[in-house]
Amino acid sequence: MPTESSGLDLAYDASSAPFFEGAAQGRLVLQRCGACETWMWPVKYRCVHCFAADVEWRPASGRATLYSLSVVHQQYPGFPHPYVIATVETDEGVRFNTTLVGDDVENMAIGSALMAEFDADEQPFTLPRFRRIP
Amino acid sequence: MTPMGKIYGRTTADFAAEAIALALEDAGLEKSDIDGLLLNGNGNLDMDPRLQWALGFEDLSLMSSMRAYGSSVGTMVQYASLALEAGLANYVVLVYGDTPLKPAVGAGAAYAARGVWDGMNVLKAAYGEFGGNVPYALAARRHMDLFGTTSEQLGAIAVAQREWALMNPLAQMNKPMTLADHQASRLVAEPFHLFDCCLVSNGAVAVIMTTAERAKDLRQPPVHLKAATQAAPGDNQRAGREPGIVTGAKQAGEQAFALAGITRDDVDILQLYDCYTYTVLVTLEDYGFCAKGEGGAFVEDGKLGPGGSLPTNTGGGQLSGYYMWGFTPLSETVMQVRGQAGERQVAKNDIVLSSGNGGVLNFHSTTIWSKHAD
Numbered sequence A: 001m002p003t004e005s006s007g008l009d010l011a012y013d014a015s016s017a018p019f020f021e022g023a024a025q026g027r028l029v030l031q032r033c034g035a036c037e038t039w040m041w042p043v044k045y046r047c048v049h050c051f052a053a054d055v056e057w058r059p060a061s062g063r064a065t066l067y068s069l070s071v072v073h074q075q076y077p078g079f080p081h082p083y084v085i086a087t088v089e090t091d092e093g094v095r096f097n098t099t100l101v102g103d104d105v106e107n108m109a110i111g112s113a114l115m116a117e118f119d120a121d122e123q124p125f126t127l128p129r130f131r132r133i134p
Numbered sequence B: 001m002t003p004m005g006k007i008y009g010r011t012t013a014d015f016a017a018e019a020i021a022l023a024l025e026d027a028g029l030e031k032s033d034i035d036g037l038l039l040n041g042n043g044n045l046d047m048d049p050r051l052q053w054a055l056g057f058e059d060l061s062l063m064s065s066m067r068a069y070g071s072s073v074g075t076m077v078q079y080a081s082l083a084l085e086a087g088l089a090n091y092v093v094l095v096y097g098d099t100p101l102k103p104a105v106g107a108g109a110a111y112a113a114r115g116v117w118d119g120m121n122v123l124k125a126a127y128g129e130f131g132g133n134v135p136y137a138l139a140a141r142r143h144m145d146l147f148g149t150t151s152e153q154l155g156a157i158a159v160a161q162r163e164w165a166l167m168n169p170l171a172q173m174n175k176p177m178t179l180a181d182h183q184a185s186r187l188v189a190e191p192f193h194l195f196d197c198c199l200v201s202n203g204a205v206a207v208i209m210t211t212a213e214r215a216k217d218l219r220q221p222p223v224h225l226k227a228a229t230q231a232a233p234g235d236n237q238r239a240g241r242e243p244g245i246v247t248g249a250k251q252a253g254e255q256a257f258a259l260a261g262i263t264r265d266d267v268d269i270l271q272l273y274d275c276y277t278y279t280v281l282v283t284l285e286d287y288g289f290c291a292k293g294e295g296g297a298f299v300e301d302g303k304l305g306p307g308g309s310l311p312t313n314t315g316g317g318q319l320s321g322y323y324m325w326g327f328t329p330l331s332e333t334v335m336q337v338r339g340q341a342g343e344r345q346v347a348k349n350d351i352v353l354s355s356g357n358g359g360v361l362n363f364h365s366t367t368i369w370s371k372h373a374d
């Protein structure tokens, strides 16, 4: 998360609020279809698989696998240099981009097992980050 | 096409008007002959439908601003060809224009500042995923992990295209580049070095399409369209699909080869959309010029460069030529098929395949062109 000096005005809107409210409470909250139980990356209004309208926000396990990562060397105001963007795939089968925490994350092996973690004090809102687990 | 690159103080509409004027002159047509106008820009408001008014075109029967990101070019060609075949229009101008470069603003900043952070997109700003570098880098890194592809192999694509650019007076990059230069260029988003990434250009390109019958009366040798396909595979971000590894090029390519009635062995020259070196590599695989995962070994011998067995991006592409989205490959396609590419002209130029790609290896378009009517 950049500092105020980045000049980016960051705020989430109502459509994604359950994700960020969940993060503030230490949970990775995603969407799941009540009809076919497919988990989805938000924000979806109908199930991406069966197109049912019964899409609900549910806490996921927080467990994931590292799918890919990039060490970013471009410099942006408020960001460390360099920093890491990672693609993870959760145990529920949802893939998205996030970041990693821990030692030597730049060299983390693709396929590493991960767990989401959260800093309740992060401003202006809490983001999921992923740490390698044994 | 207009001059390209760091040309300041002109609007996109100004560039677009010049490109259209040049295309009319090239074809031997008058503005009043034009009855179709299809517009495309990189999110630039100047390429709005109202550009028609700024250009002073009246009584058009086909007019739209089209958006499929970097694949737009092929969708524009496809729609124009269908309209021409149906008799809905006689002469259609396709135009791309953009002016992202401003004095003292770098390319990354020029595009990064354009983001609108609504819904989950706020995560991109929060994590620092600005512009296209990171998502393409993530796809390339995944490919490396699955197949052992190396940065040097990606570099071979950049080096080959620079060799072509050196023979293109329109190209922005005019200094030689070695593989060592590629490796020494600064890291942008790993695995990408600076020389894995496309340029940014101010300028515009216009292409006029008409029927083969009408083209007989025009000033230039005709470039015949054999197929125009698009594919939009989507990405539900679910496990089990690898959208950065198998792209829309697979479906669009298979359909285009079938429609054109040719095989990939019949293709003499490739003009592949190259926002990044990796885009070229994965597109070669998806079109079947080599097996999935073997793109790195396929390109590393320099076969894409001058004198190679598969001349690719013969104007330097967007990596070393100019960044006009899919109009970079299309403009070079036209020059090569006409035999007007000067020093870089490829001797065998019967069939040229041109691609468009956007939305991070998702929206794809394929067009196949020939110098022969049949």
Ligand SMILES: [Zn+2]
Pocket (backbone or CB within 6 Å): A033, A034, A035, A036, A037, A038, A047, A048, A049, A050, A051, A052
């Ligand atoms: Zn469902």
